[in-house]
Amino acid sequence: MSAVAWIAVGSLAAWVWLLLGQGFFWRTDQRLPRREAPARWPSVAIVVPARDEADMLPVSLPSLLAQDYPGRAEVFLVDDCSKDGTGDVARALSVRFGGLPVTVVSPGEPGPGWTGKLWAVRHGISLARTREPDYLLLTDADIAHEPDSLRELVAAAESGGFDLVSQMARLRVSSLWERLVVPAFVYFFSQLYPFRWVNRAGARTAAAAGGCVLLRTGAAERARVPESIRQAVIDDVSLARAVQRSGGRIWLGLAERVDSVRPYPRLVDLWRMVSRSAYAQLRHSPALLLGTVLGLALVYLVPPVALVTGLLAGDPVAAWAGGLAWAVMSGTYLPMLGHYRQSLWLAPLLPFTAALYLLMTVDSAVQHYRGRGAAWKGRTYARPEAAPDR
Known part of the structure; x- marks a missing residue:
């Protein structure tokens, strides 16, 4: 030959x-596992790091405020040194839409050895812990949730005994370049981190999708999150590995009712x-x-x-x-x-x-x-x- x-x-x-x-990896059937409503709905603190997200928040934040969650939940939005009035936009949206209570904080520039997002997450988690929540929902400022998103995430974690439940948000696909590149992005990610391998008990493969991560507060403390991953640029995978190595059980799948609203219209x-x-x-x-x-x-x-x-x-x-x-x-x-x-x-x-x-x-x-x-x-x-x- x-x-x-x-x-x-x-x-x-x-x-x-x-x-x-x-x-x-090529199959797309890894969705939220079978779940039942818990006898008692645990409390949840929603932490949203946001840097220059004034354009995204009017689409994403109201979806969090409107969560139909039977337990106690509140939002902590961390304004990461934005220059576009992100914090003011968040406060105005909270007044306009009502719903879940919102606390907006501005921690200042990252400390030495920290990436900006994880510095913001650190301050959000620190403030949230004063309320002693059972869970933390870490979600990006460009992620929109359907009204039952939080309820379904918590039910999945409680029913399956998971310490971390993460969903790969459905990314925007409107422009020609988005259609060509975005589905392939998720395809390549699942090839690198097959969801079935991540989700099986005793797995060695660990990954998460940073736009939507539900994390038990106790698991975060055992894994020393986010301090243990403070320099990580690929923070979602680092977070999943830290939780797994501290003895936590993790789950990752594709989302059907969690969407990224950030546009990527051009190839650049x-x-x-x-x-x-x-x-x-x-x-x-x-x-x-x-x-x-x-x-x-x-x-x-x-x-x-x-x-x-x-x-x-x-x-x-x-x-x-x-x-x-x-x-x-x-x-x-x-x-x-x-x-x-x-x-x-x-x-x-x-x-x-x-x-x-x-x-x-x-x-x-x-x-x-x-x-x-x-x-x-x-x-x-x-x-x-x-x-x-x-």
């Missing part, structure tokens, strides 16, 4: 393994979202970066290239292996496209989207070595910490 044929067969073998041996917006933390995920390791680039190329780029090359060069093995690998790849992407209610004809374009992610990852490394690190909303972490392994 030709060299192209051998590489194509290797790609096909990789896809057979991913299809059957990577926790069925999506590029910035991915590249700011991609190299941190690789622990700033050149070796892991090289392996990732080669792996992405083998798994996602080789199949269409081998198919076209095989057809043009009269190499049936290369064409057959490349075409079959591309077909398997596209088939595994269909459930995620269905979850996002997108055209299934986008599935064959996954190699193109993967090439974009490859370039975003390389750009993340380039920005890191230029000293720009994880830049977000006016802050730059030149050498941020990745999700810790210890």
Whole structure:
């Protein structure tokens, strides 16, 4: 066989393994587990870190204020040195909509060794603990919840005995670039952290989706959250690992009634979202970066290239292996496209989207070595910490 044929067969073998041996990551059936209403509804403190979110809060905050929760719940919004009047907007929305009580605090600039979001979360949790809540709901300022969201999260945690329940919010998919990139973002995340592996008892894989995390207060104290992860740029995965390593049980799945309202209409917006933390995920390791680039190329780029090359060069093995690998790849992407209610004809374009992610990852490394690190909303972490392994 030709060299192209051998590489194509290797790609096909990789896809057979991913299809059957990577926790069925491509399936989208990991939703909130079976749950029943508890005899007593525990108290919940909702902590919302917010930096320059005046545009998002009118859409997201009223959804929290309107939570139909039978127990005691209140909102603690932490204004992280915003310059757009985020705190004032939150106070005005609280007066206008009523509902759950809201406390707005401004802790000032992050202390040494802290990322901005976790510094805000720290102050929110510290204030919330004065009310002695049973649970903490950590949710971002761009996340909108259906009225029963909190009730369903708590019921799932209580029924399943989970210390952490997290849902991957359904991200916005309106623009062309959002349709191409956003479903793939969740697809790649679930490939890296298969939800089934995260959710099984005694699991070694740990992950969470930072936009919606329900956490038992006791589990947060045992895991020393957020102090133990204060430098983490990928704070959701770090949080899940800290809870798991302290003996907590975690659960992660796709959300149906929790949505991100933040728009990413242009490619540059999506590029910035991915590249700011991609190299941190690789622990700033050149070796892991090289392996990732080669792996992405083998798994996602080789199949269409081998198919076209095989057809043009009269190499049936290369064409057959490349075409079959591309077909398997596209088939595994269909459930995620269905979850996002997108055209299934986008599935064959996954190699193109993967090439974009490859370039975003390389750009993340380039920005890191230029000293720009994880830049977000006016802050730059030149050498941020990745999700810790210890």
